[in-house]
Amino acid sequence: MFFRMVRHALARGQGGRVMIAATTALGAAVATAMLGIMFDVGDKVNQELKTYGANIVVQGHGAAVLDGLYDIESTAVGRTPLAESDLPKIKTIFWAFNILGFAPFLESQAALSQDGADPPAPESLVDVRGTWFAQPLDLPTGEHAVAGLAALRSWWEVEGGWIADADRELAMIGSGLAASQDLALGDRFTLTGSGGQVSLRVAGIISSSAEEDQAVIIPLATAQALAGRPGEVDTVEVSALTTPDNDLARRAARNPDALSISEWETWYCTAYASSIAYQIEEVMPGAVAKPVRAITESSGSVLEKTSLLMLLVTVLSLIASALAIANLVTASVIERAPQIGLLKAVGASDGAVVRLVLAELAAIALAGGAAGYGLGLVFGQLVGQVVFSSSITPRPVVAGLVAALVLLVVLGGSLPSIRLLVRLRPADVLHGR
Amino acid sequence: MNQTGLTGETLLELRQVSKSYGDLHALSQVDLTVPTGQWLSIVGPSGSGKTTLMNIVGAMDKATSGTVLLDGVELSQLRPKDLTTIRRDTVGLIFQKFHLIPHLNAVENVMVAQYYHSMPDEAEALAALTRVGLAGRASHRPAQLSGGEQQRVCIARALINYPKLILADEPTGNLDAANELIVLDLFHSLHAEGTTLIVVTHDPEVARQGQREIALDHGKVVSEVRHG
Numbered sequence: 001m002f003f004r005m006v007r008h009a010l011a012r013g014q015g016g017r018v019m020i021a022a023t024t025a026l027g028a029a030v031a032t033a034m035l036g037i038m039f040d041v042g043d044k045v046n047q048e049l050k051t052y053g054a055n056i057v058v059q060g061h062g063a064a065v066l067d068g069l070y071d072i073e074s075t076a077v078g079r080t081p082l083a084e085s086d087l088p089k090i091k092t093i094f095w096a097f098n099i100l101g102f103a104p105f106l107e108s109q110a111a112l113s114q115d116g117a118d119p120p121a122p123e124s125l126v127d128v129r130g131t132w133f134a135q136p137l138d139l140p141t142g143e144h145a146v147a148g149l150a151a152l153r154s155w156w157e158v159e160g161g162w163i164a165d166a167d168r169e170l171a172m173i174g175s176g177l178a179a180s181q182d183l184a185l186g187d188r189f190t191l192t193g194s195g196g197q198v199s200l201r202v203a204g205i206i207s208s209s210a211e212e213d214q215a216v217i218i219p220l221a222t223a224q225a226l227a228g229r230p231g232e233v234d235t236v237e238v239s240a241l242t243t244p245d246n247d248l249a250r251r252a253a254r255n256p257d258a259l260s261i262s263e264w265e266t267w268y269c270t271a272y273a274s275s276i277a278y279q280i281e282e283v284m285p286g287a288v289a290k291p292v293r294a295i296t297e298s299s300g301s302v303l304e305k306t307s308l309l310m311l312l313v314t315v316l317s318l319i320a321s322a323l324a325i326a327n328l329v330t331a332s333v334i335e336r337a338p339q340i341g342l343l344k345a346v347g348a349s350d351g352a353v354v355r356l357v358l359a360e361l362a363a364i365a366l367a368g369g370a371a372g373y374g375l376g377l378v379f380g381q382l383v384g385q386v387v388f389s390s391s392i393t394p395r396p397v398v399a400g401l402v403a404a405l406v407l408l409v410v411l412g413g414s415l416p417s418i419r420l421l422v423r424l425r426p427a428d429v430l431h432g433r
Numbered sequence: 434m435n436q437t438g439l440t441g442e443t444l445l446e447l448r449q450v451s452k453s454y455g456d457l458h459a460l461s462q463v464d465l466t467v468p469t470g471q472w473l474s475i476v477g478p479s480g481s482g483k484t485t486l487m488n489i490v491g492a493m494d495k496a497t498s499g500t501v502l503l504d505g506v507e508l509s510q511l512r513p514k515d516l517t518t519i520r521r522d523t524v525g526l527i528f529q530k531f532h533l534i535p536h537l538n539a540v541e542n543v544m545v546a547q548y549y550h551s552m553p554d555e556a557e558a559l560a561a562l563t564r565v566g567l568a569g570r571a572s573h574r575p576a577q578l579s580g581g582e583q584q585r586v587c588i589a590r591a592l593i594n595y596p597k598l599i600l601a602d603e604p605t606g607n608l609d610a611a612n613e614l615i616v617l618d619l620f621h622s623l624h625a626e627g628t629t630l631i632v633v634t635h636d637p638e639v640a641r642q643g644q645r646e647i648a649l650d651h652g653k654v655v656s657e658v659r660h661g
């Protein structure tokens with residue numbers, strides 16, 4: 001009978017049910033969208049960083065004066081080289097799973113001469129970068145991994161194709177270099193460096209806005225032979241999924257030793273760029289790892305502020321919904337006062353009447369909340385695409401949170417009318433008032 | 434629980450019952466005794482306190498002073514929760530405006546009273562509708578019923594839980610002669626079954642149907658007549 005009454009009240013009754021459902025839906029939609037974005041965008045924005053390349057750069061120790069003065073963009077000059085054999089250790093740190101990719105670089109200059117050019121082109125000095133393209137790694141832990149430029153520069157537009165690390169006769173060149181040297185796919189050229197000479201064929205032409213547009217990019221082993229620096233690496237670019245920096249991370253980055261033990265542990269066990277960099281230094285002897293601060297830090301604080309803003313919007317919209325619901329429910333109770341008085345007159349207790357009205361509300365809120373959740377997912381996707389150009393993954397956490405919030409808002413909103421319900425006297429109602 | 438110094442015949446006893454709304458004395462020092470099985474008519478001009486009296490007797494309102502004994506229970510001592518119980522178990526209500534739940538159909542409106550009393554029983558509710566001549570209208574909603582039919586649904590609802598006392602506040606006030614007759618017939622048969630009836634009316638013809646008629650004016654019982 002109870003459900004019959006609720007069902008009929010919903011199906012045929014009057015009293016702003018649609019408005020209450022719509023208000024609930026609106027609140028739920030905003031909450032779903034905002035919370036969804038909040039939970040998702042932290043990761044998403046950091047994954048975006050991967051698109052911009054590395055967020056940690058590892059180099060050898062430099063001369064004390066150079067270090068810090070030129071920071072990470074300083075040249076390899078005056079720095080102790082890193083050992084290629086140490087590189088797999090990067091994938092063994094505490095936050096190994098957050099390392100999305102890394103690639104070593106050995107930089108040198110070499111004289112380029114195009115084979116069979118007619119008339120013979122004059123030799124010119126070009127930048128040569130040796131790197132891994134997709135190097136399989138056997139980790140000390142016995143696991144396997146792949147590291148290299150292909151993952152780190154996934155957004156490169158490549159004419160021709162990526163080359164493999166074993167392709168000793170192939171090279172990729174920047175489109176700027178290709179233009180200035182009049183090199184096309186399939187053309188052969190010779191590089192002469194301080195360690196020897198290699199004959200190469202152009203297998204890929206890349207378009208990049210960075211220095212790499214003017215460089216020859218070849219497998220690390222080829223470059224080492226060319227430069228006469230076997231087993232050596234100048235820099236390693238690491239792309240890691242990181243937690244946005246907060247105050248703790250900033251203090252730690254300034255001086256890890258200044259932290260208390262528990263702070264230090266928190267910092268170490270959180271995937272801040274600085275703690276990942278610190279852990280890389282731990283496993284690579286003689287290495288200096290630095291977060292590319294400009295990107296991580298600003299994106300971290302922007303994220304924090306954006307999250308705060310979204311939280312604020314969520315809270316405000318929920319409060320607005322609660323107020324609107326309070327009004328609507330009160331209005332509907334007043335409108336239905338004769339009915340409620342009648343129920344009391346035929347023997348319904350206050351509790352029974354409150355249960356009935358709450359059940360109706362719960363059903364309305366459920367419908368409104370579900371519709372709002374669906375709407376919020378769509379809305380969240382839209383905002384995600386437009387603002388963060390990434391899609392938002394629907395999360396069960398958000399659904400649960402939204403359900404709890406909707407319940408809270410609807411219950412909170414109906415509190416005033418529950419008091420009204422209890423105060424309603426059947427006598428007043430039946431007097432005709 | 435039938436006895437608190439009353440005779441076994443008395444269902445309702447009011448002693449010095451007053452009800453004031455601020456300065457306004459809707460009822461003042463009313464004494465009234467209604468034996469079980471009596472059909473009592475209450476008449477009086479508008480504003481004389483008839484509905485106020487019904488509300489107090491029906492456990493929907495509390496007197497400002499005085500004592501109300503209904504079926505041996507002193508109502509003025511009770512908490513709202515216990516008043517609800519009395520109302521549910523002892524009283525059946527019929528109003529001038531046919532108070533029905535608009536979104537429930539006729540049989541469901543009857544079942545609501547069953548639901549809050551004990552257990553809804555659709556067959557029994559249908560039987561009650563049959564008794565008031567509405568067997569064919571069970572699935573109609575109030576808006577689809579005539580005034581007389583709505584009033585009969587109210588009567589079916591009032592009698593569904595076999596109350597000892599039926600309170601009717603101008604039950605025929607909005608009815609045509611034909612429907613008034615049907616309603617009075619129903620009252621006669623309830624009366625014949627031993628149900629106590631208190632009927633408020635402006636209609637002398639309806640008032641004459643009762644065994645006893647009292648007149649209220651300015652919250653006081655001003656006259657009493659015995660019929661046939």
Ligand SMILES: Nc1ncnc2c1ncn2[C@@H]1O[C@H](COP(=O)(O)OP(=O)(O)OP(=O)(O)O)[C@@H](O)[C@H]1O
Nearest residue numbers: 431454457459477478479480481482483484485486
């Ligand atoms: N809740 C209230 N607050 C203030 N005054 C009230 C209230 N209820 C009733 N009254 C007053 O008490 C008096 C008696 O009212 P009541 O409704 O009992 O009259 P009645 O005899 O039923 O009249 P009618 O024949 O018009 O139905 C009236 O003057 C009315 O205005």
Ligand SMILES: [Mg+2]
Nearest residue numbers: 483484485602
């Ligand atoms: Mg009245």
